[in-house]
Amino acid sequence: MSDGGKSPAGEVWQCFKCRIPMAAGKVTITYLSSEFPVELLKCPQCGLVFVPQELAMGKMLEVEKALEDK
């Protein structure tokens, strides 16, 4: 386990409160009046969402920039 940001290997994130594993589900993300329905891991019970670093700093950043220049 390094400080580089990798989650502990081979394990999955669980919702702390509901104590159940995250599962794929529909989430709406918005930016500058645009809405995007996407499939993300979320807690089936309380709706807590998991956005991995790769998504936040990859595709999401790309879309943010594109929308900002529109």
Place this chain on the structure above:
Amino acid sequence: MDQKELRLLEDRCIQENPPACTATCPVHVDVRSFLAEMARGNIDGAYAVYRKTIPFAGIVGRVCDHPCQAACKRGEAGGTIAIAALERACVQLAAPKTAKVPALQKKDQCVAVAGGGLSGLVAAFDLAAKGYGVTVFEAEGRLGGRLWHLGEDVLPGQVILEETASLERLGVRLQLGTAVGRDVSLPELDFDAVYLGLGETVKGLESLELDDRGRVAIDPLTFATSFRGVFAGGSMLTGETVFSIIGSVSHGRRAAVSIDRYVQGASLTASRDREGPYVTRLFTSIQGVEPLPVVSPRNPEQGYTREEAVSEAQRCLQCQCLECVKACEYLASYRGYPKRYIREIYNNESMVKGQHTANGLINSCSLCGLCAEVCPNGLDMGEVCKTARGSMVQKGKMPPSVHDFALRDMEFSNGNKFALVKAEPGQHSCAHLFFPGCQLSGSSPEYVAKAYAYLREGLTGRVGLGLRCCGAPAEWAGRSDLFREGLYEIRHQWHELGQPRIITACSSCYAVFKQNLPGVDIVSLWEIYDQIGLPEGTLTHDGYRVAVHDACATRHESHIQASVRHVLERLGCRVEELAYGRGMTECCGFGGLMSFANPGLAAKVIDRRAGESGTDYVAYCAMCRDRLASRGKPALHILDLIYGRATESLALRPDPGYSQRHENRARLKARLLKEVWGEKVADPTGFENVKLEISGEIKTVMENRLILVEDVQKVIEYAERTGNKLVNQDRFLAYFKPVSVTYWVEYAPAEEGFRVYNAYSHRMEIAGEVQR
């Protein structure tokens, strides 16, 4: 920017003006491109460039009287380019090609050309190429007139015959042995227009008005005579003693333009100011150009060989201006020059739908003003970009991510944690107000405390303290609302303190106040050290050599630059001047918030600056010092030399980073409140109490991602308070959006507080609340 402003701005960038050779040429041959092709050894390419402008290239190329050559800038560095000899070599060496006959639609109108000399041939060529039916009347039995007198060795008769044969291919009818005015009278010519290129003679032309020299009167702009539809040029205008080959070409061409306009019923005079020779506005520096002598042909009678021609053409400077582009990494990085950039910015601003592709161009400028210093016309791209930013903000088109962090940093500095504007203990007013600035306070808070003590001790009159941001980031971000708001507050506080003189330690604060607070007396801290001397016991530095990195914000404040140097000399330093120093100084890449809009470019900017001298730099702006050091350049702040010990290690100390700057500012306020006023700041509350362990590696990650320690504290405080977090073995992952950015933190409980393993962020919002 409206159309008119666009044109005015564009006009100030002279890069697209032609080089002197082209402007001087009466028909504006693209000599620069011609020479570029020659220099590459592409003789046929050069010939093609030449022929684009010059009809009968084989003739003109051999005998042109080349007024272009005297105007060549190379003359100032070794000798003008032998343009005429190169044109001659080109037309002799190029693969023979017959002129292309353009497949233009024939027009119904017909034009008579009287006189088969060069000007008449060119008029006939141009008009036939436009589709007119052209008939040439020539008294002699052959075309060419005086060209035949130039000598077989200079211009072989065969060349004249071959070149003029192109007229017949264009469908020009020839009436040889027929002189207008002798065999056929002018009124007898039943044509829509007539061009006269008959030499100085007036025989048979008595119906035309004559001038006071007894020659046919010809309008020098339109080449019109007194007779409607009759135009004239060549020696008829100049007299036969002045025979200019290229002048004749120009006359024939310009008369053909008039005839075309006349026949089409268009204005004869509109937009003709750039016909014939003129003086170009293009500036080309020959600073640093190595003088090279003209290449002499080994056999002068034969002229240049191919190899000789290529090396002579390689001496061409390919004249351009690009003064600003040479001086500025930002302007160079977009691979154009201001005229193009201004157009792009205008288009960016006026477009309604689609991608705003110039946003990066507009936001990446440091607004440092160096371009205006080096531009022959003083064009300031910074002003253009700043105005564009304001307009983007107003239209709601400024990308929120660009300046958000810097503006929040400013908000921090003007908030409770740092802002403090106070007279001395027990006083309500002061004679001076020390305004150290947020960056010096964030970078070297201990110097602020020392300088404040020095000022209180050394100055006559009481010295108040003003901790806050001057508002420069708001101005740079185009946020005039925030900028004005801040200035209003500062002016109000200044009034309340009895209108003290403001002493700044930051060049940006100085510039902001000087430009926006009229009536307020502003002085830099460096002038005070210069005027009242260094603090007692200041160590000197025994000939320590330093190169001064002047701050771009005070490029016009020569008195501040002078004071800095006096202080350095008094400190025992030996001062080195950088090539780009004082009024010509370069920005460190922080100005204009460049480092937020375009971090990669800002790194290049500071690397370029750092590479200008191997000597340690000294700056008098904290941000400049820290940015230089962040790229490994040994750099000191002038206060390091006054108050610091062990300057060697101080020169290498890293940039403190954004989080540390916040902490330093907050601690400075707390310390000064306690030491000077005996007051205490409020205890930390809420998230501020979250204790963190963060490794150096993660600190760097956070710094690069513009995530502050306080952002991480807020996420963990929220997650621990609500339980809204993910868990994976002993690790937690939580997200929280304090204002506009959602921060994610991976962490685990530690002995004292929490250990941070990762942090990242996004601006897109996750819709919907977490259900309890």
